[in-house]
Amino acid sequence: MEILIDKLIFLYKSLTSFLFPNMCVQKIVAFFSLLTPLTWFIWLTYVAILPMCAILGWLALPFAFFAMIIANVLVLFRLIKKDDGLFTPTRDALQEIFPRASSQQIARYEKIVNQADELDPVLIISPNLNWINQYGEQAYHLVMDGFATEGLQNARRDENSRCVFHFRNGRELVDVRDAIRQRLINAFYIPPSLQATHPHGQTVPVGTAWILTKVGARDSDFWEDDSFFLTL
Known part of the structure; x- marks a missing residue:
């Protein structure tokens, strides 16, 4: 059936x-x-x-x-019918990504996700406190603003959230990531396996990247992209 x-x-x-x-x-x-x-x-x-x-x-x-x-x-x-567990409610996914966020913040992020069409990639970046301690909060905001405005004119793709970025397709997401990597290389890091041969390279990323796509009206498919902030 x-x-x-x-x-x-x-x-x-x-x-x-x-x-x-x-x-x-x-x-x-x-x-x-x-x-x-x-x-x-x-x-x-x-x-x-x-x-x-x-x-x-x-x-x-x-x-x-x-x-x-x-x-x-x-x-x-x-x-x-039992839940097959393939997808996760969007709110639960956001709470897993931002475990310390308030309910108001989660609701705000969920609104941004709900504005996306199905299969549109949504980039979510959770901050790395070690990177912020190294470069400062202002530098962190500069990187997030780059992801929000790169390739746009007088517009943002994050609704001023500085953490949830809605892209039209995967190509746009990759192009923006590559452009940010060219301009703000310190936001990206050397993979641990190569850090011994690059002792002066960046060892921690600006944050953790998650890719989320909306499935239906309430659920989402999401995963952590370990290679998003790699320099090599």
Whole structure:
């Protein structure tokens, strides 16, 4: 049953992406993903089935009966299905990245993530206190402002958060990272395996880089990118 539903979802997304190749489809899908199984059941009953019966009369009864069965099966399946653990609620992901952040800060960061479209990469940088102690908070802000404004004119990609950066695609993210590495090399560090041969090189990065992509309306896929701040 689960495989059948996954195939139907894949077919639906393929069809909509072919017929409507624009961002409106993603917004519609994100909206419907907010609906709970009970809401889906109520919507199908009162918006689709009852009007159909009122218009077509007894001719709609077979369709209504079949639709009610499908709705009940899908609702029951969704209610008893266990979480597969593939993705994490966005708020939980942000709390894992920023364990000391307040609930207000997490809500602010979550708002930035929610503004992104699905599959848009969101770069999240948690500060490295050792680097800040070495260079100072002003230098840290300079690096974060670089990630926020590089390649933009009179705009920022972080909503002034200086830690959550929304990029349009992976190419833009890599281009910005490379540009910052050219200008602010001290924000990047020599990998531990090569530090012995580079005794005067930078040994700690400006922070820890996380890559997050939104999945649906509430979940995210995220991981730590250990190589993001490497100089070599």
